[in-house]
Amino acid sequence: MSTRTDGPRVVIAYHSGYGHTTALAEAVLAGATEAGARADAVQVDTLGEAGDDRWALLDGADAIVFGSPTYMGSASAAFHAFAEATSGRWAERAWSGKLAAGFTMSGAKSGDKLNTLQYFTLLAAQHGMLWVNLDLMPGWNASTGSENDLNRLGFYLGAGGQANVDEGPETVTKADLETARHLGRHVTRTARRVSPAT
């Protein structure tokens, strides 16, 4: 749990089957912390029932950043199970007005990651949350660009990463990690703009 006592409370709610999405989650966490957030990460597939303190972390957050690998063109089943487990909070409007953002990882350069990011925006909308975009220009889209550019895969809704399916999480690229780190910083700064007292 974050040891800071001030700053916006940012919680990263994510699933990772094989560690690649965890690498992005850690980068989002680092960016949020660097920008002054009280930042925590929650692995949603390990969340227990109502008594699990980590639900209180989510309920107390100013911003929740959703993260999942893209599996079969959408968020993973484990992430969807988490989303369904939030339906009581949906009914109570418990997360209404919080900020939301998202990131995803896949094997193919596109891999239909956009659908996962769009799914996150719908989840946020159902909860009445306010979506925070990536706010980075697309990289690797000009003769002067390269695969080392920030936002090299060119998403606007959130951060997208790609890693080869036959290699481990240690091969997640610096460009994708830096893009995720930017998202953590950006969400934190946006939380401050929305609620300057935090």
Ligand SMILES: Cc1cc2nc3c(=O)[nH]c(=O)nc-3n(C[C@H](O)[C@H](O)[C@H](O)COP(=O)(O)O)c2cc1C
């Ligand atoms: C069940 C399953 C479905 C997948 N579906 C896709 C997909 O739709 N598009 C894609 O590009 N990669 C797909 N992949 C590859 C993963 O997205 C990729 O390996 C990712 O880095 C895994 O992240 P993780 O280690 O956090 O689980 C799939 C992998 C699995 C295991």
